[in-house]
Amino acid sequence: MTIVYPVLTSQTTIGVTAPSSGLYKEEYTLLERAIENMEYKGFKVKVGDTSWMQYKAKSAPAKTRAFELNSMLQDDSIGFIFPPWGGELLIEILEHLDFENVKPKWILGYSDTSVLLLAITLKTGIATAHGTNIVDLRGRFSDPTTAMWEKVLTTKKGEEVVQYSSEKYQLEWQHNNESDYVFHLTENTKWKTISNSPMYVKGRLLGGCIDVIRHLIGTPFGNVRAFQKQFINNEPIIWYFENCELHTTDLRRTLVQMKLAGWFDHTSAILFGRSPVNRSIEDYHVIDVYMELAEELEIPIGYDIDCGHLPPQITFVNGAFAEVRIYNNAGMVTQRFID
Template structure:
């Protein structure tokens, strides 16, 4: 059975950097993000790893793990939000005390999604794939991204509904300073391989393919055990997004997941928007088409999550009902 954390009003949020930290030149940005959390009524506690960054990580693996373990076990901290993703979170997994984790939300994406998926698979505790702290520093937050708080405030036994965005951000432009962090200019359209509409039901699992693929074959990526013991063999809806892989590497990674049995008892797949670099005229649409044909499952793509904002907040372990029609998508998550 999935265990859903609860987030109360005026909760304390712990900020730690199990992957990348924030270098000195970006501390003003970090300060703004912490201030926004205070304005929302939260108390913020920043760990020492947050304000350091060198050699592709905030600090050595044992240091990062120790701070994360401390926050995970501290009853006074109700939720953990890393500043952002990074590259080497996988180094901390072997040092995490999974047996003594307290049930609390962890929110993030990119490299953080590896931590989220590992925790849910190992413990049955739901985790939240959504914006990191630095995405929430704006004076104005769009409706899609801003749903993070409503989602993690949902109680066990209740449901929350999110709708596809109206617009998305084509490219990052840090020189264009506005009250909103994202500059949403392009028309959003959720797409389906070879279908005009689709309805899916199942338990959500997923994350950034670049990162979570490395859990295959480790003690932290036993999807079959999780499905049998926590989900009683309920079907899974996989949500996946690609940060930097070219399409050939994306294809290799998805085949690896398939061969490892990750897509067994799957009711469908969702892919978030991505820059998806083609390789030798091999496009992301080709990858999605091949996967849909091989698995004989619906494949949705260009959905609202991942590295092309804005993004919904998706809960690993939640029961999801997904509907897509005429480019619009609806996601209902039930905490049951």
């Protein structure tokens, strides 16, 4: 079995459903404006009821969310699923999803949505895309890094797509002071390596928000070894992680657990996104975490890449073959959609 890459066309119907969090009434305009932009691009949009719901840290009960998502995953008229954003409790729906009848179609998002992305790729071999949320496409324009989501998702099997590090990134969210670009990109982007030397690595991409995908360990939805054997012929993996809320010691515990669970077997490199929460514990800093991991695994580690809650974001495709270069505080990601 091999990786299956969905195909996105400009006439595709986008299914908007909230497998994690939906929107409160006062937030409706965020999604409405994003939908208008998608329709302006030529897409049709079908919005599920869960998108307009939010109660007790989730859009709806687990079975309700799963039913709506299953329906969209099996609907031939929908070619692309785009949740409004992440949230907290997507993991509740996994046991209710019909993985055996998932039809190949792109799913794009980040944060809590990455639980769904990684689980689907690991279980089915269908490629999924980690990148922007649809509500972040509500502005009149998109920055060049964010805008690449469309080019990535229209890449066909056998082709490749190249993305470059951003020029600047957003340090703080300013929801009450929106610009035509949504994001306020003010800080100079600098991709770095632990070795302080250039990095060039190859491998299959896997990753997501480390806060939540860690909870797949030990479940039927997080069997990385089976995925390696069944879908990628034990090729090395390039892991990419974003960190939303984990302080340094919690991050360290999580990475050790991943290592002990075999997630880092046959790994060629690890990439860490920028994080707003790299809070030190005593004199233990996030750079210490990265250095210890690099020494233990004997692999290169890059950090402060365009991934996570400090936008903009590279669109990473789980399952795709990638070449990643980091040099002079800049980076390039080439993804090939190959078996």
